[in-house]
Amino acid sequence: MKKLINSAETVVTDALRGLAAAHPDLRVDPGGRIVSRACGPTPGKVGLVSGGGSGHEPLHAGFVGYGMLDAACPGEIFTSPVPDQMVTATAAANGGAGVLHVVKNYTGDVLNFELAADLCAEEGVEIARVLVDDDVAVRDSPDTAGRRGTGATVFVEKIAGAAAEGGAPLAEVARVAREVNARSRSFGIALEACTTPVSGRPTFELGETEIELGVGIHGEPGRSRAAMRDARELAAVALDAVNEDMPLSGDVLVMVNGLGGTPLIELHIVFAEIAERLSGRGARVARSLVGDYVTSLDMRGFSVTACLLSEDLARLWDAPVQTPALRWGR
């Protein structure tokens, strides 16, 4: 294993030091593992907090900033942050109008955010929660009851963040967040597994012409193993899995997301095929993201996330955002 790290134990702390050095508009506590806006919470605005295991960069810390999250709390690699971090992040996000917790549906995250919400409520902070569970590949697993939360997290954080920035109250921000999740589905395909710094070995082994369909973002196995095929066929497999669960029509927000070790040129090739197949179904790529947004360390492969847009959701998507990983319109 060759990785650009100092030691397996200091990966998260060292990466947060780098995030801090690159982004003076963020307040970063590398030891305490809290990232928030340097300007502090916005008085009267609903706060947004997310967190989860590290290894999915830029998620979540890369989405802290105007128009998106107020604070994030990264855990160890592929490991939920602890409730104390979530409480500290919530305090850093609390502008007095309540705080929304954006929680990917993994058992550890769910339980810890529940505990944190109770602690925050005891301190008089109003908390709402949205559970993101967009991955159609697998239902129930050792780490999850129900579906896993993956790519749609970016859409939920962006769109709910815009609603909060626009002055919506907590109940409305939570409603919008849940609507985005309900309208979103994802499916991922791995060409190679990822290697965690601690184990130093791929989380699963794929043969020279094998791929993993319906892969998760923690190196856990997917729906099935299959033979490698070309980009057009792989795009069809992913999009059809999404479409089978939620028929796609009208204006669609589409993300073709790299899993960490996939070059941009390949993601654009996949995106071309996705866009063509969508239009063949009478749907339309109305908005899009192509790049690395929810990764799995150095995994090679991609995921597709589709969200059925309404006019309101499109308007919130287009609203200004200013974070390390997403920025436009301001």
Next chain:
Amino acid sequence: MKKLINSAETVVTDALRGLAAAHPDLRVDPGGRIVSRACGPTPGKVGLVSGGGSGHEPLHAGFVGYGMLDAACPGEIFTSPVPDQMVTATAAANGGAGVLHVVKNYTGDVLNFELAADLCAEEGVEIARVLVDDDVAVRDSPDTAGRRGTGATVFVEKIAGAAAEGGAPLAEVARVAREVNARSRSFGIALEACTTPVSGRPTFELGETEIELGVGIHGEPGRSRAAMRDARELAAVALDAVNEDMPLSGDVLVMVNGLGGTPLIELHIVFAEIAERLSGRGARVARSLVGDYVTSLDMRGFSVTACLLSEDLARLWDAPVQTPALRWGR
């Protein structure tokens, strides 16, 4: 070799189809291999054109847009575009105030841009050229006379683009572009070579604990082979190589650039070490980029590019930019 492609022959065309589908604000001719602003040239503004082999995405097509390039012409993977493409791109960029060609210093690119400039001049278009040659690792090689052009291309295109957008005449845009190049140096390190779609094999073989120092962006060998070490030591090797060629002090614009297959979490770890080492020398990271900007297909590794900022250059760097790969301030 597992790659998200349809065939080795259609990689560039298919990726440009994807770029077009994702970016309606670009005019993309996938067959002719020209990418320009959908709004056409800005009357009275100096045009900026760049181009070079594909495989370095987002360079150059991802930098077409307000505040940066007017047009780009991607060649085949690691292969110079032909003069005809450059002439077409120049026409798409020509607002009547002359056009600057941003050329990375590789023999093929240099010769073809020279031919194209002659053809454009015959058509009455005033052409200036900046040659980017920032890579301190190697002097002269089978593909280059002098130093290679790598990461500084992003700085040149951004800063000269801002000057052009601000209304500077061609001579001044060219002067600023050359100043940025003169103030910039780069050094790259590969943990694994890249694999081209046509050959299907790594361009060089590295052992399990070997790395390549001073690597180029075309899979060509670097300065020397060395033993793998930790991120702090690798950051020091790269930064010291830059510093030896151009002593670093004052305000520095620093890019820690991923070579295509390196996850963001590792780039942040390298950036932390670069920033710390710089400040130990009395220099300061005044502006920064951390991410994939000048890649080498799926190569694993990073490069560091440093540019000694002046107040004028910092102001141009901060000016609004709206391209697929760089956007802020607007």
